[in-house]
Amino acid sequence: MSHNRMQSEYRTTASMQGSGCSSGLILPPLAVLFITGLLALFANSPMVTVSAASLPATGPGEIPVTGYTQSSLSPIFTPEVQYWGERILAWSAEFGLDPNLAATVMQIESCGYPQAVSSAGAMGLFQVMPFHFSAEDAPMDPDTNARRGLAYLARSLEHAGGDPRLALAGYNGGIGVIARGESTWSEQTLRYVKYGGPIYADAAARLTTSGAVYEWYSRYGASLCRQAHDSLGLP
Secondary structure: OOHHHHHHHHOOOOOOOOOOOOOOOOOOHHHHHHHHHHHHHHHOOOOEEOOHHHOOOOOOOOOOOOOOEEOOOOOOOOHHHHOOHHHHHHHHHHOOOOHHHHHHHHHHHOOOOOOOEOOOOOEOOOOEOHHHOOOOOOOOOHHHHHHHHHHHHHHHHHHOOOOHHHHHHHHHHOHHHHHOOHHHOOHHHHHHHHHHHHHHHHHHOOOOOOHHHHHHHHHHHHHHHHHHHHHHOOO
8 A cells, every 4th residue: 555545545534523611691491401401312322531631732723632522533543443443432431541542552553453463472453462361362352452452551541640652651661661761761662652642642632634643654554554454355
């Protein structure tokens, strides 16, 4: 898949959710009943809520993300990761994670290739090391792999005090690196957060394209994504 094709495939239009604010106006009784009904409907609808503590600050011109609810993945991820979108939403909800953070990990770790295996022995969609599995587990099974990987990501985020960049460092280098200075981090972990941090920030800011994803793809991900593309039977 060429770089131009890759860009055109994952560059789609993002849907934007507006935030409501109280105007202080007195509403007619019928309007009050109507709004009350809507609130009751939404209260019973399952949504994934993203906590403010887990989100990066937005830059100039970006849309603030504090307190928003997430019903789909950001469009910045490649088609191979988008393929798993509905399951990423479900997996992330189990562990109280922002699905865009989970998708960031999948993007860098496997580009959605479920049979990915690293030279260090990490396996599957989330490149989980063997010692995280029980004897009864099927490590390459997407659901099992996701649950083991995202359980560790959730622990990492907790140890990182909700800082997604530090959580990514902990996911790659082990939770112990979170408490250490960055000067002690391995080259691999530094590279991991160099790309993972900006990719997640772009996703959380609801951007429609990401230079960070394209740079990662161009430098490291093209071959991996081609394997995922072919394995998943994408057009």
